Amino acid sequence: xxxxxxxxxxxxxxxxxxxxxxxxxxxxxxxxxxxxxxxxxxxxxxxxxxxxxxxxxxxxxxxxxxxxxxxxxxxxxxxxxxxxxxxxxxxxxxxxxxxxxxxxxxxxxxxxxxxxxxxxxxxxxxxxxxxxxxxxxxxxxxxxxxxxxxxxxxxxxxxxxxxxxxxxxxxxxxxxxxxxxxxxxxxxxxxxxxxxxxxxxxxxxxxxxxxxxxxxxxxxxxxxxxxxxxxxxxxxxxxxxxxxxxxxxxxxxxxxxxxxxxxxxxxxxxxxxxxxxxxxxxxxxxxxxxxxxxxxxxxxxxxxxxxxxxxxxxxxxxxxxxxxxxxxxxxxxxxxxxxxxxxxxxxxxxxxxxxxxxxxxxxxxxxxxxxxxxxxxxxxxxxxxxxxxxxxxxxxxxxxxxxxxxxxxxxxxxxxxxxxxxxxxxxxxx
Numbered sequence: 001x002x003x004x005x006x007x008x009x010x011x012x013x014x015x016x017x018x019x020x021x022x023x024x025x026x027x028x029x030x031x032x033x034x035x036x037x038x039x040x041x042x043x044x045x046x047x048x049x050x051x052x053x054x055x056x057x058x059x060x061x062x063x064x065x066x067x068x069x070x071x072x073x074x075x076x077x078x079x080x081x082x083x084x085x086x087x088x089x090x091x092x093x094x095x096x097x098x099x100x101x102x103x104x105x106x107x108x109x110x111x112x113x114x115x116x117x118x119x120x121x122x123x124x125x126x127x128x129x130x131x132x133x134x135x136x137x138x139x140x141x142x143x144x145x146x147x148x149x150x151x152x153x154x155x156x157x158x159x160x161x162x163x164x165x166x167x168x169x170x171x172x173x174x175x176x177x178x179x180x181x182x183x184x185x186x187x188x189x190x191x192x193x194x195x196x197x198x199x200x201x202x203x204x205x206x207x208x209x210x211x212x213x214x215x216x217x218x219x220x221x222x223x224x225x226x227x228x229x230x231x232x233x234x235x236x237x238x239x240x241x242x243x244x245x246x247x248x249x250x251x252x253x254x255x256x257x258x259x260x261x262x263x264x265x266x267x268x269x270x271x272x273x274x275x276x277x278x279x280x281x282x283x284x285x286x287x288x289x290x291x292x293x294x295x296x297x298x299x300x301x302x303x304x305x306x307x308x309x310x311x312x313x314x315x316x317x318x319x320x321x322x323x324x325x326x327x328x329x330x331x332x333x334x335x336x337x338x339x340x341x342x343x344x345x346x347x348x349x350x351x352x353x354x355x356x357x358x359x360x361x362x363x364x365x366x367x368x369x370x371x372x373x374x375x376x377x378x379x380x381x382x383x384x385x386x387x388x389x390x391x392x393x394x395x396x397x398x399x400x401x402x403x404x405x406x407x408x409x410x411x412x413x414x415x416x417x418x419x420x421x422x423x424x425x426x427x428x429x430x
Contacts, residue, residue, distance in 0.1 A: 021140055022130050028147045029123055031401075032062065032154055033116075038175050039161065041112040047105025048167045052160035052419065057088070057104045059157075060115045062150040063122045064088035068095065069142050069379070071125055074134065080121055084110070091385075094378045141206050145379070148211060151404040155420075158283065158339065158399045163419045166272060166281045173285035175339075180284070183343030185235060185292025190228040191323070191351050192430065198224050198322045201369055202408040215383040216408040218371045222318050226430035229315060229323055232344040232352045233360060233423045234306065237291030239298075240277055242306050243269055253308050258301030261416050271297040271418045283339045292343035294358045294423045300391045300415040303361040303424035315427035317364035317392045317410065324354045324394070324407040331356020331395075333402040341398050341421065351425070356400065358423030359393040359411055366390040366412035390414050397421035 036044065036055055044055040053061075064084065071077050079085065087107060089098035099107065110118070126143070129135050135143065158174075165172050201219040202212035248268045251259045261267065272281040273289070280289050298306075307313050332342045333356045341357040354360075367387050374384035390412040396405035399421055413420060 021135075021144060022127075024147055025126060025143060026123070028150050028154075028401075029119070032059065032150060032157070033119070035154055035157055043161065043164070044112050045105065045108065046161075046164040046167075047102075048160070048164040049419075050102035051417065052163055053101070053104050053156065054107070055157050055161055056112050056115050057107065058153045058160070059112075059119060060084070060088045060110075061090055062146075062153050063115075063119045065146050065149055066126060066143070067122050068092075070135075070139050070146065071122070071129065073139060073142075080118055081110075084118070092378050092381050094381060142379070144211060148213075148404060149382075151401045154334065154401065155397070155399045158334070159420050162272075162281075162283050171281055171286050174283040176284065178282070178284035178337070178339055180287055181338060181340075181342050182290045183292050183345070185343040186232060186346040186352070188234075188238070188426075189231040189348075190428070191231055191349065192228045193224070193226065193319070193322065195226040195430075196224055196322070197221050198318065200318050200321050200408070202406070204373070210406070212406070212408060213383055213410070214373070214375050214380075215366075215368075215387075215410050217373075218369060220370050224316075224318050224322055227315075227319055228428050228430060229319060229351050230312075230426040231347060231350070233294035233341075233358055233425045234310075235292055235343070236289050236295045239270065239295040239306060240289075240291065242309050243277060245309070247305060247309050250309075253305040255301060255304060255415075257415065258299075258305060261299075261301060267302075270295060270302070287340075290343060294341040294344070294353065296341050296358045296397075296421045296423045297418050298361070298422055298424060299418040300361050300413070300422075302418065303422070304363075306424060307426055310426060312426040312428045314361055314363040315425060317362040317394055319427055320354070320360065320362055320394045320425075321407050323351050327351070327354050329355045329402065329405060329407075332398050333396065334399050335402045336398075339398055341423070354425075355395050355405055356402070357398050358395075358421050359397050359400075360395050360425045361422060362392045362394060364392045366392050366410070386412065393420075393422060 036059055039055050047054045086097060087099050161174055165174055199219050199221050202216040203219060204217040205212045247253060248262060254262060269277060278289055279286050304314060331353050332338055344353040374380035393411040
């Protein structure tokens with residue numbers, strides 16, 4: 001039985017289907033396989049909490065995306081296994097039912113070897129489609145989107161396996177060869193910015209000059225009041241001072257819902273820090289905490305409470321983007337193979353580390369821009385339906401591929417979420 005194609009598609013425009021897209025597809029697929037290579041079949045099976053997914057599921061779902069949305073556009077296409085359409089769909093209700101997210105860790109079958117073979121088969125079928133000239137403009141656009149989608153799952157694979165391995169009392173390392181790095185750091189300074197009307201957002205893809213998700217569009221003008229932005233993210237040492245001075249014990253610093261979480265969950269330090277506050281679990285195992293490196297694995301509640309304790313606030317996403325548009329996409333990314341934040345070098349007069357190292361929480365709720373229009377058809381479920389009860393993060397992290405981020409990129413998570421590489425940068429009113 002053939003798999004049905006999406007009910008509607010992205011706007012048809014010309015697209016380069018040459019070797020560049022084919023090379024990108026192969027490169028990103030190969031990187032995912034390398035990220036999974038250190039994992040045993042048992043590692044790849046674990047689902048440590050409902051918000052995380054097993055590595056095996058990430059490997060399968062990203063493959064399903066190309067099979068469902070690229071290859072199955074051909075009415076004659078026959079799936080590798082029609083039952084897997086149910087197992088590996090994530091949240092696309094318009095294409096059919098799906099296995100419950102919190103129960104993905106129960107999927108002992110298909111095996112890890114079968115999932116790897118599934119990846120190889122779909123990769124070969126995509127290559128065949130290129131050879132046969134079946135990657136038309138529409139398929140090329142969805143294929144490009146799929147590569148960015150897979151890069152998101154590359155980061156999730158790392159953050160999810162980190163949480164799973166941390167749940168093991170042995171605290172095993174994902175990789176024993178990851179470097180330990182320390183830096184001198186730099187004093188926190190303030191970068192003033194005058195009031196201005198600025199343009200934010202990206203042109204609706206694929207009409208724009210480069211890839212962007214639909215939640216980044218359309219470009220629009222906003223009034224950004226006069227403010228100052230911190231020169232770098234908050235460090236581990238600065239966050240340690242917040243802990244030592246009773247930050248987790250003072251309800252005046254916390255949103256009501258945040259204080260409830262602190263009390264019920266017993267939070268008294270960032271996720272992965274040990275009780276002595278001098279070591280933390282990393283993808284390289286337990287490591288000493290570098291006081292100069294950006295603090296990470298904070299929830300929005302913790303970031304907001306720290307900002308209040310510091311006599312400042314979190315920046316809006318527009319204040320962040322205004323600054324980021326003047327800076328190169330430079331920082332510590334997954335490509336650097338450190339997989340942990342590092343201290344920022346001095347950056348006199350301008351903000352540093354806006355990209356990479358840690359995602360930066362903002363004070364902006366995740367919602368639609370004026371004139372927002374989701375992609376048509378099933379892919380319209382990608383972002384728009386999550387614009388409720390979440391906060392925007394900006395900038396990417398040490399687990400993000402470098403070519404996946406840009407000044408307009410909007411990540412989003414809920415207030416208590418802290419298993420991502422999320423930190424904070426301060427802002428204050430002028």
